[in-house]
Amino acid sequence: MTERRYDPSLVDAFLKHHWTFRPVDATFMGDKTHDALLPPCGPETLAEELAGIAALEGQLADTLEPEAPGDRLDRRMMLGELAFQKAAAEGRPRLANPAWYSGEAAFAIISLLLPQSAPVRRGGLIARLNALPTFLQSALDRLNGQAIPESWTARARREAWAMAEFLRSDIRLHDEFADEWTLPATMAAEAFDAFASGLSGFADADPACGEEHLTLVMKTVHGLDFGPRKAVERAQEAFDRMGDELVEMARRIDPAKSWQELIAGLVDRHPVDQQSVIQSYRDHDLVARRDGAMLVTSAEDYGLDYRWMSPCFRKISQSLYFLFYRSPPGLNPGEGSVYWVTPPGDDKSAFLRGNNTATVKTIHSVHHGGVGHHTQNARARAASSRLARIAGTDCALGLAFLGSGTMIEGWACYVEDLLMEAPGFYDPTEILLLKQYERRNAASVLVDVKLHLGDWTIKEAMAFYRDEAGFAAQRVESEVVRNSMLPGSRLMYWIGVEGIKDLRRRWKGDTLGFHDTLLSYGHMPLAWIGEEMQRAGQLK
Structure with a gap:
């Protein structure tokens, strides 16, 4: 097979893929176009992610090693990260971890309230608050019937209860708090409580990833x-x-x-x-x-x-x-x-x-x-x-x-x-x-x-x-x-x-x-x- 020249624009395609499935990461990185979104977690999510990984790997495969050091490192990082994401999606999916949901849900909001995000992007904040009940209910649906390490579940409960309290009270201490946040914050707090209460009845599981994955x-x-x-x-x-x-x-x-x-x-x-x-x-x-x-x-x-x-x-x-x-x-x-x-x-x-x-x-x-x-x-x-x-x-x-x-x-x-x-x-x-x-x-x-x-x-x-x-x-x-x-x-x-x-x-x-x-x-x-x-x- 003939090797192709590496295209530096693949970094844009890679980040688009990454942010599609991890929009909270985008906010932390400084990309504002995903501020209104929460991570997808439906029954089709992992299949869609794996398809995106395969497409990117296909574009990177058989490309010549770039001459420029920056391009060379970008190519290696993408190939390594895609291989890692693929292995995780197939054998150790984040969507099977309740603490992943609690963390993403909490920081979807907090990321928009930190000094690095000032002034607060209010539209994104309210959109995420309004989306949290559906996101957290989808999480419970996804987790139902799975075996999960008990310590992960315990962490998720603690985070969810703490976030519910934050949304009911301390968010009002934020310098930019506005009355329009009150109702969506209250509804989101109720969703966090329901999520924490729903995290029960799981069989315990071994958290070890195994030698091959490590x-x-x-x-x-x-x-x-x-x-x-x-x-x-x-x-x-x-x-x-x-x-x-x-x-x-x-x-x-x-x-x-x-x-x-x-x-x-x-x-x-x-x-x-x-x-x-x-x-x-x-x-x-x-x-x-x-x-x-x-x-x-x-x-x-x-x-x-x-x-x-x-x-x-x-x-x-x-x-x-x-x-x-x-x-x-x-x-x-x-x-x-x-x-x-x-x-x-x-x-x-x-x-x-x-x-x-x-x-x-x-x-x-x-x-x-x-x-x-x-x-x-x-x-x-x-x-x-x-x-x-x-x-x-x-x-x-x-x-x-x-x-x-x-x-x-x-x-x-x-x-x-x-x-x-x-x-x-x-x-x-x-x-x-x-x-x-x-x-x-x-x-x-x-x-x-x-x-x-x-x-x-x-x-x-x-x-x-x-x-x-x-x-x-x-x-x-x-x-x-x-x-x-x-x-x-x-x-x-x-x-x-x-x-x-x-x-x-x-x-x-x-x-x-x-x-x-x-x-x-x-x-x-x-x-x-x-x-x-x-x-x-x-x-x-």
Whole structure:
């Protein structure tokens, strides 16, 4: 068969297909033409989606590899994502997950109320509110008689009840609330209640996706050259080794205390009052940018505004996949991004401890803030690949295109450690905390893989996170449930970091050049970025 030239306009056809079945993703990405729509979920939906996938694969098949790097990466991303969507539709359909419905329904509304969507597109908001009763009833019809992991059903109930309460009350606290929202919001709230009440009587099911599907995710989506069993082997070795390293690091800091005691003591180092907390976010962000300037060029041309979370979202944010920093809509980014800080509740002491200096510095100001996700997202919008500009968009349940995750989460975790190269930025106990973070990410590889190979049950995975990996008890259940719904989504953190370290060892130039070049590729599988660097003669 004669090979054909690749047509860059296939990206438009691919996005049209994607947004047809995932219109809430379109809103998060900044495309406004789908704001009035909810995802289709009728009996014909998966067949129509598979037909669309087949048509796109037919257009991409036997096309010549493009010469331009951006086109080359776009083509690979489309082929990988289509293969993944096809496998999921045939063997692990999202339409069989009640938490997919609750998440899409909730964020169909919330996505239009966030600062990134200001001013509120009122027509789209009301249209989606009016469509929710039909959507949620169709969901119940679709789920009827299926076997579903109980933890997925429990999550869907919690999200639905929380969203019903939001639509009855806190939505009225939104700065742009209008009386015309009241009736459709009330009817939508009733639909959420009915959906939650209807989620009963299902037989429990095993959430494991199996080795074949997980291998496809790792090799076709993430671009890795190894599979699940090798990932477990590597992660287990690292987890064990870092356990020993934590003991030795703690001994050097204070022989009288364990590493667990030293890390626990970090919560007592915090700002003195509420206003000092939000200022600490800003101050640590500025210091990270300044001290890291010789390591990575931070995005100074795109703003990051740390502010208290809007009152209307304070309750609902506790029940949904609600991010304090969410990737800006790549197709309509505006002049800057909002980073929300949750204000204190009744327990002011717990608020201050939760916003201790080490946590604010590592997680908020570095991982997510100026030199982390924020700079990464800003640089991605200038990538030569069109899909690399938006693939890492945070959507209702996770990243728009899973393959972007080794770069997205790999960079944000890597940059935490990178700031150790800035003299004085961290103290020894904060570096100890970073080692614990790294060990927990290796632990997450074990859970991600062993859960989906059927080696561990959800309860066994939760026990490992809690008893051996050191996850906070209140975080364990939601973490494992999310692992169970999204195979291959948690292994990308540690594997991404390890991949960046490997590329840096092979880089021919200086440190700043490496990091800036890496970020210039945008939201793409790290393995493919490495291949492009090799192709450009930049690696040893």
